[in-house]
Amino acid sequence: MTGGGARPSFPFSAVVGQDGLRLALTLLAVDPGIGGVLIRGQKGTAKTTAVRGLAALVPSSDGGGRAPFVELPLGATEDRVVGSLDLEALADSGRPSFRPGLVSDAHGGLLYVDEVNLLADHLVDVLLDAAASGRLTVERDGVSHTAPARFALVGTMNPEEGELRPQLLDRFGLAVDVVGSDDAAERVEIVRRRRAYDADPAGFAARHAAADSAVGAEIEAARARLASVTVPDRELTRIALVCLEVGVEGMRADVVIARTAAAHAALRGRDRVSEEDVRVGAELALPHRRRRD
Known part of the structure; x- marks a missing residue:
């Protein structure tokens, strides 16, 4: 988010190419309960942008208003990320005092972790738990506190700098691999837009404001429609067969595909999941879960 006289972000609608990346992020914005998006790719592939x-x-x-945007620094302590409990307050008031952390700050918005593969595994676990459940539970010395934590989790990583453990990789709802464009005309357009933005960020953002507003309105409308979207048994069966064919373990993939398909249907203005919606969900939810022999 930007405010005051801050430099505006590069417009989402002005990102060239990377259709899978933009779709995955949009679907996560429609339904944060999908469980997060992992974006894998080398530097300079528009992940952070x-x-x-x-x-x-x-x-x-x-x-x-706009959703809060919280960026988690790699060196953040567990207390800074999830918050802490002041147990001394327990003796005074009969209940502990909760000091919110970055996860609570992201409630209602987006929590971004760059180089998530370099973050401590137990912190990644906590973030994924909260993103999927919409709740954060902090425990200290047998005392616990639960707070709402509905946020969209996005992690980015460069595989050349190390991989996530398979157990953590599976817990991200969706994953997208991004690469640099191999189309000369597209690369020219990327550079042209970047130069225009660097020369006049406010003017460039203004020229794309209408397109960005349209994306925001589509997300808001899809959120309102999502609860009424149904997933027919025929499509649930299709999801099960696809997951069995790929050989994924457990049921997480089935659940995520169904949820993603519903979000896609809502985004497209439909109240019933179709084969196309299932295909989109499978393309985003299965690649990082394929069984490796």
Whole structure:
């Protein structure tokens, strides 16, 4: 998010190419319960640009204004990330005092973790738990506190700098691999837009404001429609057969595909999941879960 006289983010609608990346982020904005998006790719492939651009236009999921955008620094302590409990307050008031962390700050918005593969595994676990459940539970010395934590989790990583453990990789709802364009005309357009933005960020953002507003409105409308979207048994069977064919373990993939398909149907203005919606969900939810022999 930007405010005051701050430099505006590069517009989401101005990102050239990277259709899979933009679609995955948009679907996550429609339904954060999908469980997060992992973006894998080398530097210079618009990973961070797209995330920040989306955050600037997404409405808050708990109502009122733009969604908060929180970036988690790699060196953050566990207390800074999840918050802490002041147990001394327990003796005074009969209940502990909760000091919110970055996860609570992201409630209703987007939590962004760059180089998530370099973050401590137990912190990645906590973030994925909260993103999927919409709740954060902090425990200290047998005392616990639960707070709402509905946010869209986005992690980016460069595989050349190390992989996530398979157990953590599976817990991300969706994953997208991004690469640099191999189309000369597209590369020229990327450079042209970047130069125009660097020369006049405010003017460039203004020229794309209408397109960005349209994306934000589509997300808001899809969120309102999502609860009424149905997934027919025929499509649930299709999901099960695809997951069995790929050989994924457990049921997480089935659940994520169904949820993603419903979000896609809502985004396209439909109240019933179709084969196309299932295909989109499978393309985003299965590649990082394929069994490796």
